[in-house]
Amino acid sequence: MAKPLAVSPLAVPFPAMGQIGGVRLATVAAGIRYQGRTDLVLMDFVAGTSVAGVFTRNTCPGAPIDWCREALAGGTARGLVVNAGNANVFTGRAGRETTHATAAAAASLLGCGQSEIFLASTGVIGEVLPHERITRALPALATGLTPTGWEAAARGIMTTDTFPKGAIRTVTIAGTPVTIQGIAKGSGMIAPDMATMLCFVATDAALPQAVLQTLLAASVDRSFNCTTVDSDTSTSDTVLLFATGTAGNPPVAGNADPALADFAEALDSLLLELALLVVRDGEGATKLVRIEVSGAVSDQSARQVALAVANSPLVKTAIAGEDANWGRIVMAVGKSGEPADRDTLSIGVGGTWMAREGTVVPGYDEAPVVAHMKGSELDIAIDLGLGQGAGRAWTCDLTHGYIDINGSYRS
Amino acid sequence: MAKPLAVSPLAVPFPAMGQIGGVRLATVAAGIRYQGRTDLVLMDFVAGTSVAGVFTRNTCPGAPIDWCREALAGGTARGLVVNAGNANVFTGRAGRETTHATAAAAASLLGCGQSEIFLASTGVIGEVLPHERITRALPALATGLTPTGWEAAARGIMTTDTFPKGAIRTVTIAGTPVTIQGIAKGSGMIAPDMATMLCFVATDAALPQAVLQTLLAASVDRSFNCTTVDSDTSTSDTVLLFATGTAGNPPVAGNADPALADFAEALDSLLLELALLVVRDGEGATKLVRIEVSGAVSDQSARQVALAVANSPLVKTAIAGEDANWGRIVMAVGKSGEPADRDTLSIGVGGTWMAREGTVVPGYDEAPVVAHMKGSELDIAIDLGLGQGAGRAWTCDLTHGYIDINGSYRS
Numbered sequence: 001m002a003k004p005l006a007v008s009p010l011a012v013p014f015p016a017m018g019q020i021g022g023v024r025l026a027t028v029a030a031g032i033r034y035q036g037r038t039d040l041v042l043m044d045f046v047a048g049t050s051v052a053g054v055f056t057r058n059t060c061p062g063a064p065i066d067w068c069r070e071a072l073a074g075g076t077a078r079g080l081v082v083n084a085g086n087a088n089v090f091t092g093r094a095g096r097e098t099t100h101a102t103a104a105a106a107a108s109l110l111g112c113g114q115s116e117i118f119l120a121s122t123g124v125i126g127e128v129l130p131h132e133r134i135t136r137a138l139p140a141l142a143t144g145l146t147p148t149g150w151e152a153a154a155r156g157i158m159t160t161d162t163f164p165k166g167a168i169r170t171v172t173i174a175g176t177p178v179t180i181q182g183i184a185k186g187s188g189m190i191a192p193d194m195a196t197m198l199c200f201v202a203t204d205a206a207l208p209q210a211v212l213q214t215l216l217a218a219s220v221d222r223s224f225n226c227t228t229v230d231s232d233t234s235t236s237d238t239v240l241l242f243a244t245g246t247a248g249n250p251p252v253a254g255n256a257d258p259a260l261a262d263f264a265e266a267l268d269s270l271l272l273e274l275a276l277l278v279v280r281d282g283e284g285a286t287k288l289v290r291i292e293v294s295g296a297v298s299d300q301s302a303r304q305v306a307l308a309v310a311n312s313p314l315v316k317t318a319i320a321g322e323d324a325n326w327g328r329i330v331m332a333v334g335k336s337g338e339p340a341d342r343d344t345l346s347i348g349v350g351g352t353w354m355a356r357e358g359t360v361v362p363g364y365d366e367a368p369v370v371a372h373m374k375g376s377e378l379d380i381a382i383d384l385g386l387g388q389g390a391g392r393a394w395t396c397d398l399t400h401g402y403i404d405i406n407g408s409y410r411s
Numbered sequence: 412m413a414k415p416l417a418v419s420p421l422a423v424p425f426p427a428m429g430q431i432g433g434v435r436l437a438t439v440a441a442g443i444r445y446q447g448r449t450d451l452v453l454m455d456f457v458a459g460t461s462v463a464g465v466f467t468r469n470t471c472p473g474a475p476i477d478w479c480r481e482a483l484a485g486g487t488a489r490g491l492v493v494n495a496g497n498a499n500v501f502t503g504r505a506g507r508e509t510t511h512a513t514a515a516a517a518a519s520l521l522g523c524g525q526s527e528i529f530l531a532s533t534g535v536i537g538e539v540l541p542h543e544r545i546t547r548a549l550p551a552l553a554t555g556l557t558p559t560g561w562e563a564a565a566r567g568i569m570t571t572d573t574f575p576k577g578a579i580r581t582v583t584i585a586g587t588p589v590t591i592q593g594i595a596k597g598s599g600m601i602a603p604d605m606a607t608m609l610c611f612v613a614t615d616a617a618l619p620q621a622v623l624q625t626l627l628a629a630s631v632d633r634s635f636n637c638t639t640v641d642s643d644t645s646t647s648d649t650v651l652l653f654a655t656g657t658a659g660n661p662p663v664a665g666n667a668d669p670a671l672a673d674f675a676e677a678l679d680s681l682l683l684e685l686a687l688l689v690v691r692d693g694e695g696a697t698k699l700v701r702i703e704v705s706g707a708v709s710d711q712s713a714r715q716v717a718l719a720v721a722n723s724p725l726v727k728t729a730i731a732g733e734d735a736n737w738g739r740i741v742m743a744v745g746k747s748g749e750p751a752d753r754d755t756l757s758i759g760v761g762g763t764w765m766a767r768e769g770t771v772v773p774g775y776d777e778a779p780v781v782a783h784m785k786g787s788e789l790d791i792a793i794d795l796g797l798g799q800g801a802g803r804a805w806t807c808d809l810t811h812g813y814i815d816i817n818g819s820y821r822s
Contacts, residue, residue: 057748058742058746059745059747059748059751059752059753060742060744060745060751060756089738090738090756090769090770090771092754093770095770124738125738126737126766126770230724230725231642231722232723232724232725232739232742233745234742235745311642312642312643313642313813313817314641314643317814317817318818320814321818323818327498327501327535327537328643330471330536330537331469331643332643334471334646335468335470335643335644337468337470338470339470341470342470342472342501355501355537358503359501359502359504359506359537360537360538398818400818402724403728403809403811403814406724406725406728407728407729407731407732407734407809407811
């Protein structure tokens with residue numbers, strides 16, 4: 001392994017996490033790939049826990065993704081096993097054997113069906129993940145489960161993340177207090193091999209699986225699906241949401257139930273916080289960038305434009321250089337392929353419009369823009385001047401740190 | 412301006428270019444942006460020259476692109492004016508005034524209609540290009556036109572290119588010898604601002620505009636459209652092909668005429684040579700990479716997969732690190748969105764298959780692959796195992812040089 005990475009300058013402290021009724025966690029150093037650190041996490045959920053999941057769109061997913069997609073059809077969860085250091089991707093039949101053996105061992109220990117066990121792996125691709133390293137560590141994990149194990153779990157799933165990531169929300173459903181809390185890992189797709197975004201969220205709310213799945217899919221679409229570090233899509237991206245029901249809130253009558261409004265908003269906000277923690281830990285990142293697009297022909301079109309700007313190496317290197325190079329933003333808007341008209345296009349940075357309706361603003365004063373570019377959190381505004389569609393994306397800058405991290409040999 | 416860039420380690424010498432009947436060129440230092448170097452080129456074509464053009468797909472193109480698209484409708488060309496240092500992009504009405512004034516001045520000097528004048532500009536975006544700097548230099552250019560001015564022209568259109576780019580082919584059409592030769596510039600989209608790919612090719616063949624346009628579009632599709640440096644699409648990309656007819660070949664009966672076969676093949680080959688010269692001059696490039704995809708459901712699908720791999724920052728940084736990281740190639744195949752099946756996927760480097768049918772090749776010996784990765788020209792092979800579709804793409808690696816070049820301030 002390469003030498004430890006310096007903590008991202010955009011890191012934020014881990015929050016003081018409490019417990020979620022019906023959830024226990026345990027973390028151990030199983031020696032799967034890393035030495036001298038934890039790398040295996042077991043989560044245990046009370047009987048009756050419903051589960052929702054959203055997975056990578058990569059068409060070459062890892063074996064654990066296949067497993068979870070099948071298990072999700074059952075709708076309930078009793079356990080989650082996550083390892084760091086080996087992604088169990090492109091491992092053929094051996095990969096499938098590892099997922100089956102891991103799920104069988106966990107189900108036996110937790111006294112449930114195998115289809116109630118969820119799996120996630122992150123780390124190197126294309127190396128067989130020997131299931132014995134997991135299964136032999138599971139019994140001790142099962143005896144060490146504790147409701148206070150959240151921060152340890154957040155650390156145990158890290159690969160080349162430079163800080164652990166967690167977030168909490170408390171709201172009410174029909175007057176009953178409920179808590180949502182989650183952990184995430186990811187910093188783009190990191191050397192020495194591919195990394196991945198993993199996110200595990202639990203709530204004590206009582207919510208049926210169908211409601212949970214609809215909520216999660218919508219929230220992921222507004223959070224993780226609006227962020228990018230380097231445009232590369234992991235084979236292992238996984239977001240799972242578990243609802244234990246121990247809060248005892250009254251039943252909800254589907255996703256349109258007004259009693260769910262606060263919960264839905266809190267889930268949105270929590271997932272966005274976790275997604276932005278991942279961007280803050282983007283490889284080599286020194287700046288967190290928000291790109292707001294308005295005036296598009298549709299919301300979907302606005303987001304595509306925002307992502308094209310967020311993924312442009314030339315925009316990202318200009319941001320790293322603190323250069324308010326709006327010419328590159330024009331280029332990225334135009335390369336998105338979405339409807340855009342040069343002559344109605346306006347571009348602003350940090351609240352200052354630099355270009356309006358296809359040309360530089362008369363008397364444009366670069367000073368406030370230059371000052372904004374020197375900060376660690378940047379806002380870029382793009383008004384396409386075509387319609388009412390709006391959307392946003394978040395990214396980080398592209399620096400020498402990215403090349404250092406990703407251009408080194410595996411070892 | 413930043414200090415001069417070191418010549419790309421992948422540079423090749425400029426060829427000994429002869430003349431093309433009916434073509435004269437002149438180059439001058441007009442002081443448009445650069446100091447102490449040439450930056451303005453005039454090309455003059457004999458009456459009756461037909462012209463074909465292919466332009467950027469960026470939806471926010473520069474004013475010269477708009478001009479050329481209109482002029483192309485006329486089908487004939489008498490002059491071409493190209494400047495380096497200012498792209499005349501996102502300059503609103505002032506940009507249009509500059510194209511009109513430039514074309515009017517050139518038409519007057521060459522004694523032709525304005526619609527027979529073609530224009531291209533490359534350099535900084537969003538700054539007004541004062542047409543006086545061009546128009547006042549044109550008279551001296553017109554008096555200095557010479558058939559031997561090709562290399563000077565290739566140098567005069569450079570922005571942060573580190574070497575001039577040219578290529579030549581000679582073939583016959585129905586027994587008549589004809590020559591094709593062209594120049595190009597580009598090295599991705601370069602600091603201090605956006606660069607661009609420009610390519611100007613002339614032949615003494617007699618070919619009607621419709622035939623020429625069909626030939627050019629097909630050739631560009633197989634060459635420039637298969638190359639990428641950083642996935643960013645310039646607002647100014649332009650390929651123009653001029654046919655003067657001075658070779659006096661017999662008329663051809665449309666694109667299906669067998670007499671055209673050799674010419675078409677030579678044009679393909681010439682444009683690919685020029686396109687690869689641009690990749691060889693990609694910002695920070697130290698390796699030229701060819702990605703061959705086979706077994707896709709269609710040729711189009713194969714090319715999309717090849718381009719997804721070619722554009723992946725993680726693949727490109729791994730190549731820079733001489734790391735045969737096929738896990739990242741799997742990821743990039745999967746992120747392309749094209750039909751792909753992990754379990755029929757094979758990946759090879761330098762003629763050695765590393766992974767076959769979804770997993771590492773038994774007894775895979777990394778030694779020949781590691782040796783190949785250390786070279787300056789790399790081959791990656793991807794067999795999707797699904798169908799008969801084949802395609803390819805070329806790119807360069809992503810190095811600290813790219814960040815150096817693109818992350819610096821404009822000045």
